[in-house]
């Protein structure tokens with residue numbers, strides 16, 4: 001029966017070149033060295049048959065130090081390494097352990113050197129496993145990966161974003177034959193795939209899958225809605241079956257659907273015969289009466305179980321999750337289940353503070369929840385296939401997704417990546433659009449037309465249920481090529497709201513009147529959490545609007561000062577409001593990310609486009625979006641009210657609210673109510689220390705209030721769970737804890753930058769630390785971190801089993817803090 005075991009623990013890791021390890025060898029299975037059992041490990045360096053033993057007896061040489069005896073014989077020696085391995089668990093991004101470097105060649109990629117590292121896992125397989133199909137599945141390795149197993153080379157994988165697997169069954173050792181050795185060489189020196197931080201290593205989950213030789217293929221089900229008719233969903237289940245046996249097999253394949261309460265909801269069964277080493281795809285139709293449709297508000301998930309039964313014995317059970325909904329794209333934008341749904345989206349890269357790209361599912365979940373809390377309903381996986389773990393979370397929480405292909409190339413290699421993306425992700429109800437490319441330099445050329453036609457047709461062959469989109473930069477004066485645009489169901493517009501783009505869109509619409517459009521990327525607004533003045537030295541952008549703009553003066557731009565990167569958030573939402581046929585917005589970006597640190601040079605190491613920083617701490621404009629995208633009354637006033645030495649000076653105050661009126665009070669005295677427009681309302685008031693209150697009114701009644709108190713000197717640290725609400729965690733769960741500083745009265749100190757040391761005791765560990773400062777070179781994994789704008793984040797992981805862990809934070813001169821977390 002099928003098992004799919006998470007294969008993340010007990011890996012060995014070595015940073016550096018441990019090879020070269022040969023990929024070709026003139027005698028099979030004889031690579032030896034670190035590709036096989038080493039001295040002290042259970043097993044043989046090379047498994048010799050009688051012929052090999054005979055050869056060796058002639059040479060009177062034996063395998064020493066794990067060297068390959070056949071390698072010695074035939075001059076292809078693959079030395080056993082003297083490598084000092086250290087233990088790691090996955091997911092793992094080794095770049096978080098490196099120092100930042102000013103080397104310009106890696107500036108855009110997050111200022112960490114590229115390199116080579118090895119991961120090695122030694123594991124047993126039981127004698128009973130012999131005869132099964134056994135595969136290792138990698139959700140993602142960054143970047144070029146070469147994989148060996150028990151003295152044989154399995155293959156290379158190039159994209160850091162696609163998932164892949166290898167069949168291990170024939171090459172494995174079973175029972176007393178010895179342990180098995182899986183070796184992965186990861187190389188990031190082979191070129192970047194993106195212009196952002198991409199991490200390094202086995203940064204996504206790994207699984208070991210064991211099934212009968214007759215089984216459902218990897219990503220073997222495609223369950224989709226044919227149509228909704230008379231209150232029923234007519235579903236199609238396409239299931240690919242593989243027979244890895246050397247004889248024909250005749251069996252039944254039953255697909256059973258279960259609703260979200262676990263009740264049987266429909267079924268279909270078919271008989272089949274499959275020749276040796278053959279595969280086939282069965283198509284079954286299943287009617288689901290009264291389906292509950294998936295949507296962001298009702299993310300109802302159904303389950304399917306595909307069961308293969310042979311001679312009354314169940315030989316494989318393959319579980320799938322799916323949702324039922326219709327997707328279309330019209331001049332009204334995305335139509336989900338027949339209703340237009342304005343996209344309140346963000347573009348997101350996948351890294352996080354402290355852990356780089358090695359996000360456990362819980363941290364993906366934290367990021368998605370933060371976006372949902374802001375009222376966002378859509379996520380663009382920029383600019384690459386998403387982690388499948390993230391897509392499961394989006395399915396469950398009701399986040400719509402644009403899943404994106406990495407490169408506009410139709411080479412066999414890249415077509416393979418695209419096919420794998422579609423086959424892996426087409427059951428996810430959250431995925432509503434496939435994006436083929438982003439701002440390619442060749443976009444619009446005849447080369448691009450040829451390649452895109454191939455890619456788009458490949459997508460439509462594998463999935464006819466979702467529109468195909470792109471993300472295009474269409475600058476003024478750019479050549480318009482309707483042939484290119486017509487390939488997509490929806491033309492993605494990057495930054496159409498920016499004055500930099502001129503009025504190219506009206507020309508495109510004239511050339512291509514039947515076109516459908518989506519604002520696939522918008523805003524790129526620079527801001528640094530907690531900064532209220534531009535500061536070149538400290539690489540900080542004013543939250544009121546940075547003058548370090550891409551919209552520099554002299555380009556006939558109305559008001560370049562304060563525009564941020566490409567456009568203001570106000571321009572992005574304003575453009576969509578004025579042009580509702582553009583479907584919604586995808587703000588660049590939901591979170592700051594490592595790399596692409598515009599507008600500053602070194603020592604900046606992170607981007608500053610995020611609505612939240614790299615820790616998920618909101619910047620001020622988070623509340624601007626939340627005010628537009630949520631209904632419950634809210635008010636936020638920026639900045640804080642702690643300005644020592646500035647008594648009597650005028651302080652500019654900006655209020656975001658979704659209510660009709662707002663009032664500001666300083667020390668109880670009102671500066672008057674103002675009616676609030678779409679964007680924000682401002683005051684300028686002389687600073688007197690004390691209490692700043694912002695009050696919002698609906699129908700003349702108070703509806704929301706925010707209070708900032710002037711803080712005194714830092715006195716005590718405080719630790720607060722950020723990604724969960726109780727002090728209780730699941731065994732193995734990862735979580736974000738924030739640390740901040742209070743004064744003696746318990747008021748948060750907004751500009752605190754104390755250095756804090758962290759320690760985890762008990763059943764857990766510290767995964768990493770971050771503070772959101774885009775120019776901070778503090779170590780992710782070193783247990784000391786400076787606060788930035790009053791805050792830092794610790795990412796912790798609960799151990800297996802029960803008990804508890806304690807996170808402690810200490811800083812010279814301050815009362816320390818401890819947070820006990822119980823593990824259930």
Ligand code: GAL
Pocket residue numbers: 438439473494521524565566588596
């Ligand atoms: C876009 C690009 C993004 C990012 C952004 C910064 O043009 O698609 O990846 O570079 O600019 O403003």
